[in-house]
Amino acid sequence: MLIIVDPHSGVPVYRQLMDQIKFHITTGLLKPGDELPSTRTLSSELGVNPMTISKAYSFLEREDVVERRPGRPLVVKSLPGETIKDKKMDQLKESLSSTVTMVKQLGIEYEEALKTFRELLEDKSDATAHYKEDDK
């Protein structure tokens, strides 16, 4: 599992961790039942304090993404009957919700908003995921 963090990016390290783990789950790279690296392992790999890893894990547990087994590594939680596609749709809806609010507040016509969305999707043609690697 590929995880990269940049301590100077402005985004808190624990949040970078959460985002990347959730992303791997959403794409199916991490499946329900998979074990996550121990706090100390990940800690030494990434060069950050174990507590920072633990913080990310705790939040993920609170969000029901991961399951705690006392004295054992954390595992990816399986939500019964939820497919990868479901997860992607959930994430999409969450991402769209603030825009939906805005469209209503500003009184933008729905068809206009949909047209704009379609144009943006077709415009930006670089569809590849880009991860910023911090080489030394």
Add this chain to the structure above:
Amino acid sequence: MLIIVDPHSGVPVYRQLMDQIKFHITTGLLKPGDELPSTRTLSSELGVNPMTISKAYSFLEREDVVERRPGRPLVVKSLPGETIKDKKMDQLKESLSSTVTMVKQLGIEYEEALKTFRELLEDKSDATAHYKEDDK
């Protein structure tokens, strides 16, 4: 012009000010050339420090939303040839951009994403204010 700030909302006061002023401009309530209240006036109305107002104004100037006239009140800047509808569309595009990135990263089908957007727009039909655009 109605401006309300809540010091305990978690959102910085200067940012609440910026957001509301930009919102009023986008909806057309504040037009190019309109004067903004002086820092001290707004300060005493809202019960916050004049410097906080000044900070908001400075950022708005940096964003080219407002124009500085030495020794005189700030005025809403007029961007030549930009209609209210243009402003709304700009804001919509900005709001959608992160979602667009996400859709591409996760490999969600465009039609699927558009369908979801349409459903969200039609679903949450809560009674938010709708403004009519009579600006061409």
Add this chain to the structure above:
DNA sequence: TCATCTGTATTACTTGACATATACACCAAT
């Protein structure tokens, strides 16, 4: 039991954002 994994509660340090008080510079009209 002992050694060694696991996670984490507690505590403290550092840092940056936010808001404020004060004082100053500028401009326009007296």
Add this chain to the structure above:
DNA sequence: ATTGGTGTATATGTCAAGTAATACAGATGA
């Protein structure tokens, strides 16, 4: 020049977020 308006540079205080050092607790397996 004086008065009263404008905005703001500077320094200070406050507070919360992020991270880390330490020490502890539960589980596992020899």
